[in-house]
Amino acid sequence: MFQVNIIEQCKQNNRKAQLQLYNQYCNGMYIVAKRFLKDANDAEDVVQEAFIKAFSKLDQYKAEVTFGAWLKRIVVNKSIDFLKAKKQELVELNDVHLKVVDTPIDNKWLVDDAITLNDVKLAINKLPDKYQYVVMLYLIEGYDHQEIADILNISEVASRTQLSRGKTKLQELLTLKNHGTRY
Incomplete structure (x- = not known):
């Protein structure tokens, strides 16, 4: 009830009330933006822009999802827009060139026990x-394929295809190579 009031x-x-809502969510949204944008200042700028947009579009918030989830989507979209603006365009695959893999969906992202969380983060950044x-x-934000399709x-x-290929590439990057060195 308190959240609805604010x-x-x-x-x-x-x-x-806006400052209170900002203070409640700014750190979490900064972490989300920082996952996409490596520069702290860029992440801060994106979070500020996301809050400005959220406050200007607050009448569109229908409470079908939590406010945090709604705001997070704005931050993710703003982060991707920022990357696009910096000429780091997303490469779109033409559906005609995609091959649908008939393997069952597995939730196993198995890697060697020696692999650390930092190793995984570094490998994701190299994709x-x-x-x-x-x-x-x-993996990190927890969106499903329909949401990812909308966002990107x-x-x-x-x-699904990019996730599958990304997973394969990620596992390759995490595999020990040439004399025990990675990457």
Whole structure:
């Protein structure tokens, strides 16, 4: 009930309520933006822009999802828009060129026990953008393929294919190579 009250006050342009909502979510949204944008200043800028957009579009928030989930989607979209603007364009695959793999969907992302979380993060950062964004949205942010398709403006088939290929590439990167060195 408290959250609904603050949001209603924010809709009335109550600056104190907006500051309270901002303070509640700014750190979490910064972490989300930082996953996409390596520069801290860029991440801060994106979070600020996301809050500005959220406050200006608050009348569109229908409470079908939590406010945090709604805001997170805005942050993710703003992060991707920022990357596009910096000429790090997302490479779109043409559906005609995609091969649908008939392997069962597995939730096993098995890697060697010696692999650390830092190793995984480094490997994800080395993935080509078209795989990196899908892997991050799926594994880290927890979006499903329909949501990823909407965010990245690709088809669900492309999302599934890019995730599968990204997973394969990620496992290759995490495999010990040449005399025990990775990457």
